[in-house]
Amino acid sequence: MKVLIINGSPRRNGNTSELVKQFIKKIRDKADFEEFHIFEMDIKGCRNCGACQKDILKSHCTIDDDMRILYQKFLASDMIALASPIYMWQFTPCTLAFLNRLHCLCRSSDFAYNEMAGKKMAALITLGDEEEVADFAVNGLKDFCEFFSVDYKGDLRIPFADKDDISSGRYDVELKKFAERMMD
Numbered sequence: 001m002k003v004l005i006i007n008g009s010p011r012r013n014g015n016t017s018e019l020v021k022q023f024i025k026k027i028r029d030k031a032d033f034e035e036f037h038i039f040e041m042d043i044k045g046c047r048n049c050g051a052c053q054k055d056i057l058k059s060h061c062t063i064d065d066d067m068r069i070l071y072q073k074f075l076a077s078d079m080i081a082l083a084s085p086i087y088m089w090q091f092t093p094c095t096l097a098f099l100n101r102l103h104c105l106c107r108s109s110d111f112a113y114n115e116m117a118g119k120k121m122a123a124l125i126t127l128g129d130e131e132e133v134a135d136f137a138v139n140g141l142k143d144f145c146e147f148f149s150v151d152y153k154g155d156l157r158i159p160f161a162d163k164d165d166i167s168s169g170r171y172d173v174e175l176k177k178f179a180e181r182m183m184d
């Protein structure tokens with residue numbers, strides 16, 4: 001299985017990146033994986049130009065930025081692990097920009113051409129408050145998956161996140177279960 005890890009935290013050494021590190025330990029023997037720190041990449045928001053919807057087979061996103069790399073990676077992956085802290089009840093802006101830009105992979109209003117269909121997606125989330133605070137973001141992601149026929153494989157939320165706590169192995173059992181569920 002090929003796993004694309006989208007790390008939407010601005011902090012390379014923060015809570016979310018530590019959670020991703022621990023997650024990688026659980027999947028590295030079973031999957032090919034690649035991680036991208038998308039805060040450091042050039043990912044613009046969708047500008048609703050409509051160009052990608054013009055021709056079902058030929059059209060694509062016209063924005064020339066680092067999504068060109070991520071589209072290729074996305075299409076070559078079986079599973080996308082979306083890792084993000086919660087900022088104001090939502091995923092970080094770069095994580096949302098990434099999700100918005102996937103829209104061009106589904107062309108035509110009747111979903112006749114949907115390159116997202118059949119992909120699997122799961123979320124690794126850290127937050128400063130209790131885990132219910134991530135409901136808004138997670139519910140949006142679940143809706144996204146349902147709408148675009150992506151198989152939602154669940155989420156792991158770390159409330160009151162603390163990097164040292166995450167690296168201590170405290171979440172080992174949950175991470176193992178999450179990884180197993182994701183890979184089945």
Ligand SMILES: Cc1cc2nc3c(=O)[nH]c(=O)nc-3n(C[C@H](O)[C@H](O)[C@H](O)COP(=O)(O)O)c2cc1C
Nearest residue numbers: 009014015016085086087088089126127128129161
């Ligand atoms: C701008 C900003 C907004 C935040 N908003 C929330 C929030 O709405 N709910 C919450 O529980 N934590 C919130 N937090 C806390 C972060 O989600 C939490 O500290 C997270 O683990 C940080 O991850 P990182 O170390 O990968 O940056 C916010 C943090 C920042 C910087």
